[in-house]
Amino acid sequence: MKIDGILFDLGSTLIENENIPWPELHLLCLKAGYQFLRKENYPVPPLENFTDSYLNIRRHFRDRAGISLQEWVVTDAIKELLQTAGLDGGPGLAAEFFEAYYQPVAEQLTIFDDTLPVLAELRKQGKKLGLISNTIFPENYHQRELGRFGLQGFFDFTIFSSSFGFRKPHASIYLKGIELLELPTGNVLFVGDRYIEDYIGPRAVGLRAMIKFREGRDYPDPMPSGLIFLKTLSELLHYIQD
8 A cells, every 4th residue: 555644633642542431531520620719619510510510511512513513612511501500710720720620541552563653664664644532631641651751752743623613524634634644635644543533534525544443443334345454553564655
């Protein structure tokens, strides 16, 4: 396969961001934020009520984004949550709450063993590399993680949906990646773990695409003919011409 540029997803593709399942992790995050408020002596409601309020607010943001594909950012939901709880600490309080909220996410992140060697080999081959990631978290937290895992130097650019404004599979986010790569669309490959966001979406704008298999994902049965599943990121090198 003649490929000159590769667009990568981040979570579950290059780093493992689900060592704790997301439904459980989000509740751990909320509890961490709640404990911060209690430590600072804010008059918080009972945790059960606080949790119910957050889940309702979060559901509203998620449902709206699922229809429009306009990304939502969890800090906006946190501001609404604090207002609903009658806590008026200004934007500074929301930022401090989120710092505590995000800590459980950061603590459970790991990098796959083959991520750095694969990216290094692709760079050695002269491939252009970009990153396109759906996220509800502020971009600066992910940039910090890219630095922590030694990933920043491999990419010509990074696009995070929380900054870009639209999430995969909105066509605009892939088209922006193609524009930044400055390569013919047919010579660009997208690699990610989700069927709609990382295969159907890229293919709809003319990109090639492969899926890094993830147990428990919602993949169609039967799979489309010609779809390539990678069991590990290392297998990608077998399909790419030097």
